[in-house]
Amino acid sequence: MRGHERIVRLAVGAAVLALCVGGGMARADESGPVVAGKGISQMWCVNCHVVAPTQARGSDQTPSFAAIAARPDTTAEKLHNFLAQPHGMPDFRLGGKDIDNVVAYILSLKP
Numbered sequence: 001m002r003g004h005e006r007i008v009r010l011a012v013g014a015a016v017l018a019l020c021v022g023g024g025m026a027r028a029d030e031s032g033p034v035v036a037g038k039g040i041s042q043m044w045c046v047n048c049h050v051v052a053p054t055q056a057r058g059s060d061q062t063p064s065f066a067a068i069a070a071r072p073d074t075t076a077e078k079l080h081n082f083l084a085q086p087h088g089m090p091d092f093r094l095g096g097k098d099i100d101n102v103v104a105y106i107l108s109l110k111p
């Protein structure tokens with residue numbers, strides 16, 4: 001039965017690989033930071049913001065990331081400056097690389 005198990009694993013691995021490659025091709029340029037930023041957002045920001053267009057529930061007190069991205073005056077620099085300071089939760093602050101990734105993700109939502 002061991003051989004059979006290994007074939008199943010290989011098949012799952014190939015499917016995951018195919019998904020990764022496919023996703024990378026869809027967004028050839030920015031996929032790394034955007035994907036990383038999305039992961040961070042879904043972990044740390046999702047309780048207060050609608051971080052993805054597919055997310056149904058959010059708070060009325062905060063703008064969704066898509067709404068932030070859609071504003072004409074939203075720039076990478078502004079987002080960087082804002083996120084360099086804690087907000088929402090006093091003790092939570094993103095590190096430099098995480099800020100880059102989250103900024104890339106938010107800007108990827110620009111319509």
Ligand code: HEC
Nearest residue numbers: 041044045047048049061062063068082087088089094102
């Ligand atoms: C505890 C709730 C909370 C969490 C968690 C939170 N935010 Fe916020 N966020 C807010 C509130 C409230 C505002 C609006 C008031 C303000 O500017 O502080 C805001 C505003 C913002 C703005 C500025 C929007 C504007 O109007 O210009 C950005 C950008 C932002 N959040 C990004 C993030 C990111 C990225 C994360 C995750 C790393 C995050 N937020 C996590 C509550 C939160």
